[in-house]
Amino acid sequence: MSDPSEAAAPPEMAEFTWLADPRSIAFELDEELYPRDAIYGAAYLFVDRAWIHLTRPADRRVGVRLRCKEEPAPGALDALAGEFCNELLNQVLRLRLSESTRSIREYYMARAFFGDDTRASIDALLAQLDAEELADDPLEIQVPWEQGPGREGGGAS
Amino acid sequence: MPPETVAFHRSLYRADAVEAAAQAYSPLLTCEIVPHPHEIAIRVSPREPASELDPELVDAFGNHVLFESIRRERSEPP
Numbered sequence: 492m493s494d495p496s497e498a499a500a501p502p503e504m505a506e507f508t509w510l511a512d513p514r515s516i517a518f519e520l521d522e523e524l525y526p527r528d529a530i531y532g533a534a535y536l537f538v539d540r541a542w543i544h545l546t547r548p549a550d551r552r553v554g555v556r557l558r559c560k561e562e563p564a565p566g567a568l569d570a571l572a573g574e575f576c577n578e579l580l581n582q583v584l585r586l587r588l589s590e591s592t593r594s595i596r597e598y599y600m601a602r603a604f605f606g607d608d609t610r611a612s613i614d615a616l617l618a619q620l621d622a623e624e625l626a627d628d629p630l631e632i633q634v635p636w637e638q639g640p641g642r643e644g645g646g647a648s
Numbered sequence: 649m650p651p652e653t654v655a656f657h658r659s660l661y662r663a664d665a666v667e668a669a670a671q672a673y674s675p676l677l678t679c680e681i682v683p684h685p686h687e688i689a690i691r692v693s694p695r696e697p698a699s700e701l702d703p704e705l706v707d708a709f710g711n712h713v714l715f716e717s718i719r720r721e722r723s724e725p726p
Contacts (some may be wrong), residue, residue, distance in 0.1 A: 527660070531717075531718045531721065531722075534714060534718065535715070535718050538711050538714065538715050542704075542707035542708070542710060542711055543710070543711060543714055544707075544710050544714075545657070545660045545661070545714065546655075546657060546660075547657040547659055547660060547686075553660065558707060560704075
């Protein structure tokens, strides 16, 4: 029989190891918690703010090194890394939402492109327009403006 | 300053992205691929032999490779 504490062991938490030098900071992420697409998403948003390099220190782990483009003010490096981590969480959430709503989005897209309900409703509207009585024109909308009131050959006096 | 080697792990960076970045930076850097099983290692040196290698330029090259990798990865259907 296996040790119950072993079986119930939670997944390893993300470890943020700050290896700060004056201009750069590095940390490792667990790819089980932060999928590669989420890391890409955060990195994509930070390429204009920092020099970013990704490494693979171990299987299923991604190393992130952020290097400030300018000489950082005191605390700016930690703030940058903190913002990156916040964006990382945001990207993970977006990814999960995107995955959980994938089937319904595909359903709506398929229905929009391949369903015939829309065509039927447009046909019904066209038929309704054709059937409308257009003889009455109390506002003289159908009279060309050249023949309108006050013009030569105009209908109104 | 001797040439610097930058390593891009194959599971995180795309080979075609490295090639695109090397092409884009060819007026400034000379890039030479160093064989490696798990990484795309690039030995970069300044285009002008007499000049010094600017570390910022190497960092910018790395960002370009990352940007191209992400862009190309996203443009492919899942």
